[in-house]
Amino acid sequence: MKPCKRIEIVIETPMVPALIAVFKELDIPGYSLIPEVRGSGDRGVRRADELSGQSSNSLVLVACDDMVKIERLLEAVRPLLARSGGICLLSDAQWLRH
Secondary structure: OEEEEEEEEEEEHHHHHHHHHHHHHHOOOOOEEEEEEOEEEOOEEEOOOOOOOOOOEEEEEEEEOOHHHHHHHHHHHHHHHHHHOEEEEEEEEEEOOO
16 A cells, blocks of 8 residues: 545536646546535535536546645646635545555
């Protein structure tokens, strides 16, 4: 097992392409995308069943062990979240490499 940081980003689904562009720009090694996340926060309830998908959220999960990339990613995510809402969580994790 290898120590890493787990970054969880809940963001409006229409903002996901911009977030993925940030990953590519910063050479983030990979991510997992979980669409249609439900919940409630400071911008109200997200039901994840709207027909247009314009107000649904997605969860993007990243595992990274490069602190320079992580700091750059966090700074790049901040304006995306300020624009559309969401949350970014950073925690310690153990990466089971195969």
